[in-house]
Amino acid sequence: MSTFLRGTGVALATPFNIDGSIDYQGVTSLVNFCIEGKVEYLVVLGTTAESVTLTKEEKKSLITHIIEVNNKRLPLVIGVGGNNTSAILDEMKEVNVSEFDAILSVVPMYNRPTQEGIYQHYKAINDAAKLPVLLYNVPSRTGTNMTADTTLRLAQLDNIIGIKEAVGDFTQVLKIIKDKPKNFLVISGDDALALPAVAAGGDGVISVVGQGFPESFSEMIRLGLSGETKKAFDILYQLLPVLDYAFEEGNPAGIKHVLKVKGVCDDYVRLPLVKVSQSLSHKIKEYIED
Template sequence: MFSGSMVALATPMYADGSLDWDSLHNLVEWHIEQGTRALVAVGTTGESATLDVNEHVEVIRRVVDQVAGRIPVIAGTGANSTTEAIELTENAAKCGADACLLVTPYYNKPTQEGLFQHFKAVAKAVAIPQILYNVPGRTAVDMLPDTVERLAPIGNIVGIKEATGDLQRARELVERLPRDFAIYSGDDATSLELMLLGGRGSISVTANVAPAAVAQMCDAALNGDAETARAIDQRIQILHKVLFVESNPIPVKWALREMGRIDSGIRLPLTPLSSCHHATVREALRSAGVL
């Protein structure tokens, strides 16, 4: 259903933390022009944790309206409350999103049965296609392949964003899950190899600053042209590393400001990129040919 380079879109803000709608508009148009295959609005990189519900829904609505069907829009609607996840997912569906991305409930550390029941409840409540999102480094809970396999037969659960960076885990998911259940990389450094194993694409942080390169790399990998994909990926590997010198989205928002694409805003408890990393990130952008 969705494939290739799917950017985990940053949410632009002014220095005072208010949302910058003009920059969001420009980012959306830039991504479409550069070949990004889908936009993921208000995920982790979009600072979903610091937006209130009204802002969250408004970002989704504006992105959907602007895209106007040119590429898919996937809305981040995960929460650690099942009721809240259902509410956000219902709102995304009303806004016209093509699918929703739901992170595993964070902080409260549910059991595997709790994870199963949570995602089953959201899928039952809202008919929109839904993509699971496993990122234990941020949530303190790891959704195991057994649980994903239990969820896969639910008709509107269509895939998983696997962000462990563990290629053995990715291989196991590819082998165990139905062919029509999509596996997406949530780890830029290993996204190429995951696609060569059978994954359908990458929900990418790096694509925020190098959309054309990530799109071309994903297209080559999905077309079986490993040599071309690896050559492109080698040029941007430095970004995969440097954009995580501090917690995402701190470095990528600083990079986008350095590129002149957004203002400096980021919301507490996140803070602007530490000055000791400025030269490193700037040099990575130059090395990758995007600055």
């Protein structure tokens, strides 16, 4: 089992300057903040990174910078996904994955493939990938749900080691946990359901909010994995308000404002995303100050 992916991974946001350029000082600050907060691994160029608005050159530069700042302190997972299978295969050839430990690849969006189409898409990635592959199911963004049956079918492939499951349907999560192969990882992609998933036999989380509260969030998941559920749920109940606030007006606008209030980096986002409203800003500030 890829035990380095048990626990808390964080889907890093991409800090920007006021002119929309990448704020590399902010990237450094965020990476160090997460490492010092004792998360288990970092996810680069996921959805939270606003990766769909980054150019190829920006992606390469961001990857290089994060690798340098991390300096082998934590395992790294890279997001490589999209809705053009052949383009993903080309991208996997172009990206230097030597410093990464796994690939995270999302279900194709917009095309709305059938379950067989999803299977064949991931089989092509499995056959071409030089690293272990994590599936990523997030129907709220892609418009298509990868069923538990398709996930379990894909779990039989050699290179596919687990799934980041953000379906929002806990019954589907339970079906996967119940019938998965022994070493197949079930990682929550839903911050609010991460601890219940761990309690049911899951392996952890790839979190958005975890980068804003790395110490408490990662401790919560570690307690859950060790069976100390009472202590773990006490932390979850403390975090519940900000789990709502972080997604109330979309991701990553919410978590970027959390990071701004905490002094980690600024909260600029790229259109079509916009900063959080004054009312949500007030709630986030009040929560953090309390």
